[in-house]
Amino acid sequence: MSDGERSRYRIAPKFGDMDPAEFRAAAHEVADMAANYLDRLESFPVLPDITPGSIRAQLPAGPPARPEALDAILSDYSRLIEPNITHWQHPGFMAYFSSVASGPGILGEWLASVLNSNVMVWRNAPASTELEEVVVSWLRQMVGLPDVFDGMFTDTASVSSLLALVAARHAVPGLDARDEGLAGRPEIGRLRVYCSTEAHFSIHKAAVVAGIGKAGIRLIPADEQFAMRAEALADAVVQDRRDGWWPFFVTATVGTTSSTGIDPVGAIADICARERLWLHVDAAYGGAAALVSAYRPHFNGWERADSIVVNPHKWMFTPFDASLLLFRKPELFRDAFRLVPEYLRTGEAPTVHNFNEYGIQLGRRFRALKMWMLIRYFGAEGMADRIRENCRQARELAAWIDADPDWERLAPVPFGTVCLRHRSAALASSAEEPEVLARLNARNAAILERVNQSGKIFLSHTALRGRYTIRVSIGNPRTRMEHVRLCWDLLRDAASLTAA
């Protein structure tokens, strides 16, 4: 607020919340700020050009003792915060996996924050609890899973997978991990968790947190498509049993983080059934593609899983956060996590969920509201159309790469993510020589950096078989073919400007 300008807002009263009339005026101002932001999205560089520490340096080191009028706060927001975030909503954000908040999802989040409903037990969140039951069932149906699955929302896939691991640990016969812990039964042997070399690091974190440790994870090699080798899993389990390990948990990933590889869920499910192992399917990213019936074959076998995670906040237009955890045996989760102290005891019939009993967190946000609103706004078919369109865009980019002898595609493109690198035609035969590989890696890192500096497109990278890999991940309904074309142009321009 400049000097002399009169504040639209008053200083906070001595007690109570904001004055109602003032809240209404401020809410309308924020509604316009929100609409303006979404209107002007493409005027921001996706990745802001700032150096670490520069925002912190502009903020007071200590809190204000006295209240400030809302004008000053909103104006600081517009000046300091809004332009200096990385713009996840921007159609040129093609890094990591997208996480996009659609209009109806945002409005659902707004209403949820006004209600501030804490979905811990039915009694203190009745409509919120029942809406969660309904929306979980809708999503299950939308991805084509049978009604043997119950489920709930958590904040993140990291937590969903941790809950699955803890429930599976609880189900290990003869080991009462909930009551006795892991050190109490040395005769059981050490627990063993399996996932492929391409699995997300949240599986590793879950094993660390659950007391299994990194050494308890056995990484199964992947094939040239970055899919777990099922026969290697089968061999590993047999060998581990012989060596005194206690195999109990397998994660199959549909859409790995680096390359969106797809583990052979059916073959893995066969092994899990034979060896009595818990099958957890991490479809945090890929799961959204199951909305499209044409992509369902990628998921074959997941209907045999014990637990499945799909993240609506990734590719289902849902504001962060919302992770869907589905499970076949809710009673196992309830047994593993349920501790009902007197202060939470209520008398409701067991026909409704007290959701806190199935996981770690007692307090739970009202996540179902935003999902209910956006599913109805877009319709299940409309959501599938948008996913299909992102996949089509990715395939077009893949076709351009395949047609250009100076570029190389480094992984299949089953969904919306393309892995590539620049490798001039002249180097095709020598690209695997260590010295050439090192040069290619450095050059592709430079290309990525140059594209990101454009501010038009933001990409991230990974490593695939030692190759520095540029990832283009398309998962925003706002992304149109013109953005994908721009991405391709920027990549080629950057390559031409980057020393070989």
Place this chain on the structure above:
Amino acid sequence: MSDGERSRYRIAPKFGDMDPAEFRAAAHEVADMAANYLDRLESFPVLPDITPGSIRAQLPAGPPARPEALDAILSDYSRLIEPNITHWQHPGFMAYFSSVASGPGILGEWLASVLNSNVMVWRNAPASTELEEVVVSWLRQMVGLPDVFDGMFTDTASVSSLLALVAARHAVPGLDARDEGLAGRPEIGRLRVYCSTEAHFSIHKAAVVAGIGKAGIRLIPADEQFAMRAEALADAVVQDRRDGWWPFFVTATVGTTSSTGIDPVGAIADICARERLWLHVDAAYGGAAALVSAYRPHFNGWERADSIVVNPHKWMFTPFDASLLLFRKPELFRDAFRLVPEYLRTGEAPTVHNFNEYGIQLGRRFRALKMWMLIRYFGAEGMADRIRENCRQARELAAWIDADPDWERLAPVPFGTVCLRHRSAALASSAEEPEVLARLNARNAAILERVNQSGKIFLSHTALRGRYTIRVSIGNPRTRMEHVRLCWDLLRDAASLTAA
């Protein structure tokens, strides 16, 4: 939307997000719905009069295939959801602990949901990361803790305490729990966690999740003020070491869930220092009171803790969720949790945080924004004034109870929560007889139910020394003395209408 009425909104387009002009109109409509809700809060019964399953029965069992116009969605929201939640925002909500979203906090949450900034690494959330650093420091200063503490936001105290437990487990010398798990070193003995009988069940859940198990928790008895007996802790540690346990983690609670008891943090810190145990202070509820300097003596000794949890979403007017985790040795958390896969590697200087490295969750909401806005709006002194006022209200209620021979206060009232029961003067001498106690318990349960059915006030209960205890927890800046008076009137009316 009734027949013949024309929709204000169009059906979703085939691709892309909501049309920008339509989003703007809808955002303004939602702004009015939000303001209307807060205006009309007291017209709702705090606890809605519905039966389990009744909302679910009114919702379609399957998702809509085709898009619906926003009118229908918002109208269903107003009809089905808004009136059928338990109203946490209501000034008559005095159950559990309050969790209140103030106006400026709500507006901060709205802006955060529009940005959808995912605060995992600095590079993809620069301003959000640095604002979190700043607001964490502000809160630390506001509660009077020295700058040896670093910290971050998590979603809930359940997760904050779990992170602390896992970091402490990682710090156990000779036990490499991160790499080797808990079953790898039987020579270490079994890990032992301590908290009082009054500690929150999230500490138990954390021990279960971390593989320590319920049997690894030793509950230390509390005194008649519901505070942990420090000398009993000291004895337990010595005895456990003798018996082959490995003591490593103590939770001291400032403001227990049942009765807001206060463990003697200083004496416990002495024991932890002598015995080399990790001291975790659970001030999830009580911590807000440290904003008021007069209440700081309750916290004496917490400056010696290894980790501290304070929940802004409880009593700091912050929309759910936001839990503040402070720690003395950030490098221990980073060591315990940091796993940096190639796809998250960035080149930033280590002068900024990549917050995901300190905890379980990779994806993290932009929680600092709402807190920054509300701290500035109320000012640190204004926040303290509101806490002080809630405590004053609770003390007044306590004085009325103490002055009435037919009522009994069952715990001290250091903060904003009062524990009480009806016990007519005639029963004062026989109240401990089993048959009388059973009658008193049933009667107080009936009184609670009757108060809750009024729709004006919502209370919850606990058990203290076998006594059914009515809890009145005051922690809403919207709660005025007239609401507390109403609560007291309703309690007395209910008692007079309830068979003895």
